[in-house]
Structures are given as C-alpha cells and as structure tokens.
Amino acid sequence: MKRGSVLLEAGADGVAIITIANPPFNLLSVDVMLSLKERIEEAVLRDDVKAIVLIGSHGKFSAGFDVMAFGGSVERKTRKELGFLSIDFVTDTLEASKKPIVAAIDGPAFGGGLEIALACHARISTASAQLGLTELEYGIIPGLGGTQRLPRLVGICKALEMLLMSKRVSGDEAKSLNLIDFIAPADKLLAIARQWALDILECQRRWVISLYKTDKLGPLAESRRIFNFARIQVQERTPNVTYPLICIDVVEEGIVSDPRNGLWKEVEVLQELRQSSACRSLVHIFFSQRRTTKIPGVSGTDLVPRNMKKIAVIGGGLLGSDIATALILCNYNVIMKEVNEISLLNGVCRVKENLRRYVDGGKLTHQKLEQAFTLLKCVLNYDSFNDVDLVIEAASQSLSLKQQTFAELEKYCPQHCIFSSNNCPVDLGLIGERSRVHNRIVGVNLFSPAPFVPLLELVCTDRTCLQVIVDLMAFGRKLGKTPVVVGNSTGFALNRMFFLYLQSAMLLVESGADAYQIDQCMVKFGMQFGPFRMIDRIGLQVTAKTAAQFYENFPQRSHKSWLIQVMQEKDYGGESNHKGFYAYDNKYKAHPDPKILRYIKIARNKYSGTINSKLKELFDEDIVEMVLFPVVNEACRLIADGIALKSSDLDVASVMGMGFPRYRGGVIFWADTIGSTYICLRLEHWSTKFGEYFKPCAYLVQRASKGYSLVSQIKQAKSQL
Numbered sequence: 001m002k003r004g005s006v007l008l009e010a011g012a013d014g015v016a017i018i019t020i021a022n023p024p025f026n027l028l029s030v031d032v033m034l035s036l037k038e039r040i041e042e043a044v045l046r047d048d049v050k051a052i053v054l055i056g057s058h059g060k061f062s063a064g065f066d067v068m069a070f071g072g073s074v075e076r077k078t079r080k081e082l083g084f085l086s087i088d089f090v091t092d093t094l095e096a097s098k099k100p101i102v103a104a105i106d107g108p109a110f111g112g113g114l115e116i117a118l119a120c121h122a123r124i125s126t127a128s129a130q131l132g133l134t135e136l137e138y139g140i141i142p143g144l145g146g147t148q149r150l151p152r153l154v155g156i157c158k159a160l161e162m163l164l165m166s167k168r169v170s171g172d173e174a175k176s177l178n179l180i181d182f183i184a185p186a187d188k189l190l191a192i193a194r195q196w197a198l199d200i201l202e203c204q205r206r207w208v209i210s211l212y213k214t215d216k217l218g219p220l221a222e223s224r225r226i227f228n229f230a231r232i233q234v235q236e237r238t239p240n241v242t243y244p245l246i247c248i249d250v251v252e253e254g255i256v257s258d259p260r261n262g263l264w265k266e267v268e269v270l271q272e273l274r275q276s277s278a279c280r281s282l283v284h285i286f287f288s289q290r291r292t293t294k295i296p297g298v299s300g301t302d303l304v305p306r307n308m309k310k311i312a313v314i315g316g317g318l319l320g321s322d323i324a325t326a327l328i329l330c331n332y333n334v335i336m337k338e339v340n341e342i343s344l345l346n347g348v349c350r351v352k353e354n355l356r357r358y359v360d361g362g363k364l365t366h367q368k369l370e371q372a373f374t375l376l377k378c379v380l381n382y383d384s385f386n387d388v389d390l391v392i393e394a395a396s397q398s399l400s401l402k403q404q405t406f407a408e409l410e411k412y413c414p415q416h417c418i419f420s421s422n423n424c425p426v427d428l429g430l431i432g433e434r435s436r437v438h439n440r441i442v443g444v445n446l447f448s449p450a451p452f453v454p455l456l457e458l459v460c461t462d463r464t465c466l467q468v469i470v471d472l473m474a475f476g477r478k479l480g481k482t483p484v485v486v487g488n489s490t491g492f493a494l495n496r497m498f499f500l501y502l503q504s505a506m507l508l509v510e511s512g513a514d515a516y517q518i519d520q521c522m523v524k525f526g527m528q529f530g531p532f533r534m535i536d537r538i539g540l541q542v543t544a545k546t547a548a549q550f551y552e553n554f555p556q557r558s559h560k561s562w563l564i565q566v567m568q569e570k571d572y573g574g575e576s577n578h579k580g581f582y583a584y585d586n587k588y589k590a591h592p593d594p595k596i597l598r599y600i601k602i603a604r605n606k607y608s609g610t611i612n613s614k615l616k617e618l619f620d621e622d623i624v625e626m627v628l629f630p631v632v633n634e635a636c637r638l639i640a641d642g643i644a645l646k647s648s649d650l651d652v653a654s655v656m657g658m659g660f661p662r663y664r665g666g667v668i669f670w671a672d673t674i675g676s677t678y679i680c681l682r683l684e685h686w687s688t689k690f691g692e693y694f695k696p697c698a699y700l701v702q703r704a705s706k707g708y709s710l711v712s713q714i715k716q717a718k719s720q721l
C-alpha cells in the first residue's frame, strides 16, 4: 500500500470504499487531500458507483493534519488558493456530491479528520472511536469547516465547549450529541456504513448537508448571548492569547451572517494563526511531550512493560496520602504503611479528606470515592509486601532512615519489585548503599496534588535497568501522566526549577516587593498560580522541608528565607488548614489576607540583605524577569550537568509540573524567544545588587557570549543515564 495515498475500491453493490491510507494514524497533508479529492471525483463520475463510504486504514479514521505543518511562516496565498481545500473540495465537491457519502469511523477522528467526516452525509462510528476538533491545542482553529458544521450538528453551546476545550468525545458520547448517526460494532462498521449509504440513496434515510442544518440553532438573540458569555469565560481563563476569541468570532460569523461567509473567515483566520508564536510554542510542546519517551538505549528495544497490580506507599503524611489517593483513583491496589496506629489513622483520614475535597469540587462522584477507598489497605508492618510490584517511599527526608527502609524492604518484597523514593532530595545511589538492588532503585516523583498534576518525573541512575524504566514509563501513562526521565542528582529536575520560582518571589518580598502584586503579575504572565498561592497549595511544611534541603545542597545560590518559618510558628499551614498567604473559605477560594503583612515585616527584619523600597514600584515585566530568569538559569544548570536528557524535557516538565503557560512553549523555549544574551545580562546586573542568587551559570554565560540558543539535544547533553 502506497504511503500517504487514498484508495478506491468499487464493490458489486455499487458502493465505493474510499480509504485514507497514511498509517499509522492516516494523517492528512495537502497531498493526501488532493488524492482524496481525485478519488471522490472519480467515484462520482463512475457508472458502477452509486454511493460512497469513507474510511481510514487499519481501524483509524484520521488523526487530522500533520501538525508539523503549523507554526512556521507560510507564503501569502490568494483567496482562491486559501479556499481550495475547505470550499472547493470539502464543501463544493465532497458535501455537494450527487452520490451519498457516509463516514465509517473507528479509532481517532481528530481535527481535519473529523471535519471531513462532518461534511459527509452521515456518520457511523464504533462506540470506542475518539472524536474531537482539537485545533485550539495548537493555537489554531479548524480549517476545513469545523467551526461551521459542528454547531449546526450539536448546537452552539456544546460546539463551543468542544472547540474551546479541544474536547475529545467517545463514539458513544458523540452519538448522544447527534454528531454520530449510528454506533456499530467494529467488525460490522463497514457493512453497516455501506448499507446506510444505499439507504440514503433510496430515500430510506435522511441525506443531511450539515452546513445548512438549522434545527439545532436557537433564536439569534439567544445565540448572541451564548457567544458573549463564552467570550467572558475565555478572557478570564486565557487572557494572553487571542485564538479562543477568534474562534468564537468565526463561529458567530456563520450563524449571524451565512455559513459560507463563516467558511471564508475560517480559512483566512487560520492562515494568520498558523504563523503565530502561540502556535509555534504549542506545536513545540506537542512534539516535546511525545519525545520524552525517546530515551537512548530504551526506545527501540523490544522490552515489554510488566503489568503493575499492587503498589505500596511508605508513609501516610501529606505526600504519601496524596500519592495513595492518586493511585487508588487509577484503580491500583494500594498498601499504605505507617509506623504507628496514630500516624496510620492520620494517613487514612488524609486520603478520605482528599477524596472528599474532589467530590466537593465536582471532580469526583460519591460512587467513585467509595469504590476507590476499597482499594486502600493500611498496615503497620511489611507482612503483606510479598506480592508488591512497586514501592513508593514518601516517609522521610533523612538519608539514614531511607537507607534503613530500603534495606528492610528488600527482605519482604518479591524479586521483581521496583523500589522508589518520591521527591527524594538526596542522591539515589546513597539511598541504595545498604541494599543489594541498585538496578531497581529509582526516583518516582509525583507532584501535589498528585491526582491532577499531569507529570511523572522518573529519576534514574546509571545502574537503573532498562526494564525498570520501561515499566515505569508505562505506569506513568496508565496514571494519565507524561513521564519525563531525568538523571540522578541532589535535588531533582522539576523541583530545582520550581523551587527557584518560589525562592525568587520570597527574595523579592523580603527585599521590599509586594507578595500579591507578584502573584497577580505571574498569573497575568500565564502561570497557573502565583508563587505564594502555589506555596499554599503545596503546604508550608512541605515547602519548608524542600527549602531546607536546597539550602543544604546549594548554599551558594540559595536565598535563605525567613518568611515561611515565621508563618509556621503562627500555625500557618497553607490551603490544607485554610491559613496561608491567602485566607480560604469553605470552598477553598483564596482571598488576600492583610494579616500576613505583619509576618513579612518580621521576616524583613531578620533578612540580612538590603531592603529596597523601590521594589514596591517594580513594573510587571521586571517582576516576571526577576522571578523567572533564575528558573531559566537553573534549567541551564540541569542541561549542563546532564540531569535533563534534552532541553525539551524541561519545557514539558515546566508546563506540566509547575504550571508554566503551555502557549509559551516551556521554560527554555520561552527563554530562547527572549535571547540568552539579554537574560544573562539581566542576571549579571541583579547579582551585583542582590548577590550570588542571580549569578548566571557557566552554560548560560557561554551560550550568551555567542548569542546561541539554550536548546540542547540528547547528543550535546552530557547525559547522566
């Protein structure tokens, strides 16, 4: 079968099967679209063809356009050229065909793939097919009529939800939305679609032209209200990007004016958006996310991941209970071990409290809560560890206690069991010193709140065996996380970057800046949470412990902050006890708390650096730079030390683990849009005022001196794996 081709096979029943054949995902390109156009025109002309079924090869309809094509600059096109695919082909050839065309959908039907199906006269799918117009994930909008046909099939509200959230729905759900006409079992899909096409021809079923359907559209005034409400929502959620608003404008154009005008607006706007910096950044993250699993010596081997059924979590403290919660929510049998009855009870209460909060916040149903809780077993000894597949230690920050725990675990766990430590700030090699299982010791870092932060950082040593890496990458995916493998170091990749985000903010506040202004400014930049709101979420206790480790390991570049200690003395714990940098109501909504000004004052008195009243008047851009350039600096150290296998892994980690805005492409990608030279100069300038904390590292200085980018590929990096 020729790669990237479209095949036509006419059957004796007069139905032509047109197959998009560009495996594995039948991606679209201009060539594939031209080939599809030719096959459809041929089928329409042939006397032996009465009706057409459109399908994808190997049980996959089409995952849409190859997104590699977006994000670069493109030549200016004439209006005719712009409208060629969407209007000449999809609308005036496919949808206007004199012979009925039915889409038979299995597997993915995303982006352009789904848009082609929307222009067919009916859609049959399997229950498990996956459908969605995911273009906004790449900072673009659909370009083959999706903005016009989807609202006419499912209604404006649902269509906006699907478009703006890039929501993917199953075949079953799509059927309930009227996006799909009939659900067929996979082995009967083609036969049913064939018959459906003949039925349309014989007027037994409706011949639907989606572009002109109106039954799902309400009165115009109501539609306008929906559009305006959607605008307010996206402005609140994503204030720095324009593509969601543009998408709403394009949908509205087709409703208030005419769908054909909407189609034209769609193609014109897409041409602009595909060259935007947001699109470049988002496409970068899409591929970087997929590249995290490309690890030299691991990808390409025929190692098969082993199934993990039972996982033990050592420790029921804040971290342990958070991890146990994430695991039971993914249907793992979990043993939580503590040292005494009281700690165990506290651990169980924390898991229950976590689950209850997710129910209260609407993220979980009561039924799921009950079901998840039955998977948790609580113990005070290792007797039931004989069939455990993975142990995650989250009990103590002390090296000697960790060593003791690992040596003991070895006696009770089976031969294949993987031993891991969560958020371990010390060298993994040292932890395994008293045990004989070095090749099965790793760091498994889940980040709080573990059920929702979509990153899994796997810390491997040069002794970690490949099978363990393969197993844990599969485990990460099953948890719904993106696994990023990093080398062994004191502290670990994400936390080293993340901690500097918090530390910079603390340094600024203790030197005179306003905490809430910093938070607002970072949120305006696009961070999911400002540093102080973030500390509240993680908890002041965990932040203080991590800080202590950081000071111990990197004293020369740490800002020793007093603020958290002062607040802890007054029983401030963060979001969990409703007392942090913010005050929290019962629904965990955060409100600035004027009381903390008094603690900031105390911390400033203890701070050895100079208090600078001018810091109160910092511009927003200065704050962003003073908080984030140290993070870039630390990312450079991680590259130089070979802790990160490639810089794009740090981009993924920053986006998925610390809430760095996806549309800025991650910390290194963003830094490169600013330029290494400027960043280095700024850091040098601040280091003369505030000390070593801001001093640029050798890697940054060297790149900046030549005006080079900060990106590093695997080959360049001095990988520790």
Ligand SMILES: C[C@H](O)CC(=O)SCCNC(=O)CCNC(=O)[C@H](O)C(C)(C)COP(=O)(O)OP(=O)(O)OC[C@H]1O[C@@H](n2cnc3c(N)ncnc32)[C@H](O)[C@@H]1OP(=O)(O)O
Pocket: 025, 027, 063, 064, 065, 066, 067, 068, 108, 110, 111, 112, 113, 115, 134, 135, 137, 138, 141, 142, 143, 144, 287, 290, 291
């Ligand atoms: C004009 C139009 O309106 C514009 C568009 O069509 S925009 C495109 C819309 N399409 C999408 O959003 C689909 C994106 N892809 C996916 O969701 C998932 O890849 C998938 C569900 C298809 C498969 O998932 P999964 O089996 O987990 O495999 P996954 O690791 O993600 O991808 C496998 C490979 O396919 C590639 N791939 C998948 N979809 C791709 C796409 N649309 N463009 C480019 N590459 C793609 C991945 O980069 C990866 O390549 P690699 O093996 O070299 O790393």
